[in-house]
Amino acid sequence: MSKLCSGRVVIVTGAARGIGRAHALAFAQEGAHVVVNDYGVSADGTGSSSGPASDVVAEIEALGGTAVANFDDVASWDGAERLVATAVETFGRLDVLVNNAGFLRDRMLVNLGEDEWDAVIRVHLKGHFAPLRHASAHWRSVAKSGTLPDARVINTSSGAGLQGSVGQSNYTAAKAGIAGLTLVAAAELARYGVTVNAIAPAARTRMTEQTFATTMAAPAEGFDAMAPENVSPLVVWLGSAESRDVTGRMFEVDGGRICVADGWRPGPTMTKSARWSPSELTPVIKDLLAEAPSPVPVYGA
Template sequence: MSGLCEDRVVIVTGAGRGIGRAHALAFAREGARVVVNDVGVALDGTGASGGPAQQVVEEIRAAGGQAVTNTDDVADWDGAARLVNTAIETFGRLDVLVNNAGFLRDRMLVNLDEAEWDAVIRVHLKGHFAPLRHAAAYWRAESKAGRPVDARVINTSSGAGLQGSVGQGNYSAAKAGIAGLTLVAAAELARYGVTVNAIAPAARTRMTEQAFAETMAAPDGGFDAMAPENVSPLVVWLGSTQSGKVTGRVFEVEGGRVSLAQGWRHGPAADRGARWQPSELGPVVADLLDRAEPPEPVYGAAGS
């Protein structure tokens, strides 16, 4: 391999399986020292086991790399602090935080209960914020102490967060929040030498096996477009020193395709210079819609 991340210290959350596991192994192949975080829960977030994280660590070590296990809950404030401290205490510093952990509790909105909403918002959105907050505090302190910082954060949003997904109101809301958090963090942390970007991956994992049921298997000897390993090269590059000029961006990644998502932008406008009357706004809105680009369809919606 190229050694693109030689000696960089990387945390990957949710790294025991799926895309997170692929990220951890890919960073290690490029010379990074990796903190493999995973609580080992089931698809719906129940149960816990240190086994998945430890297996990835053993794979990395067997290949000659350096890695350590962490099983803290990333959405727990103190647990997130311990996670960041694991990197610093084990390897002497932290260079890259990859926020990836999450689970699903899918329901149509009329059936979604409060606990299912809270659990998914917590693990995805707070589970991004808490490690980011503790890592940012460390990098700010390093910067203020005069020590050079060239750090990276890669968050994990989703097409569900960018376009919405029927039956996933909680997940879509959390992933949209992650995209917004990425923009704010990129603006706030640039002064400390930190870039913050996000990916919206499409790959075959426990969380997506139903959505990709028709594309689960690759042709014999062919390119497996849904393999989680396809997502990791961009994440590794974003975690390297080469990506220092890229921040505040969201990339969609699927198979061999990488695209830059274009988020909410100021569109067509009408300004009368005074307060509108409600009765006046029908034709105004119709004109704005006529001049606007049509929205991307919601995943799973009729006709999409």
């Protein structure tokens, strides 16, 4: 039987541990050739090591799959370019980019330092943009040569990016930016045969081990609802040919749950044929808010 991603070439960033590792193994099990990218940093983004990515490549090869390690920093412009080149030069093509890499530096807003803000915005937001930019240029070149790609981008946002999270203003801002970037990229890249979607996963990883120190109540005996492997089936499907009609979407995924997130859209509206004055807005705003649904609470509020 043909596997869902047979022959497809997939880049997974931050693929040495947690959700990224689960993605890389799941794609390999479905027949994909995988570029396992990881800079090998600690949980707070310090240090680097080639060992973790190499270990995942060895795991994939032990299962009979094909993979190559890449150790570039995805938030480096040149590093992201080398990452895309690794896929094309090793396997002759690129079909799927899974942007997953990231780390946390959590603090309450009044204690958050500039370096902690910059570091998290850099690895999450620029670390999504830079690989996406270089992959997009590759796919545009392929399309202009006369062969329309059947390519996929899967970005990684978060419930924090959709709803906010106390103590994570830097992470929340980055993940919200990724959600917006996904919408724009989906609109711009459709002409080149590229779909762009995002996930907001919840799973037990190095970044969430304190939050998910205990397993959620399992709906079925033996099911670990917070295992990172629960997230990967959706990502593999989004990377397959089956998803070519799906783009510009955000999916929340955790345990056995998949939810299509319903983002910002126009709600209750009041209009008049002249400029409003501040003094008349009190009843107007009260009426509008009375018609609008209550916002989803910020995590940790």
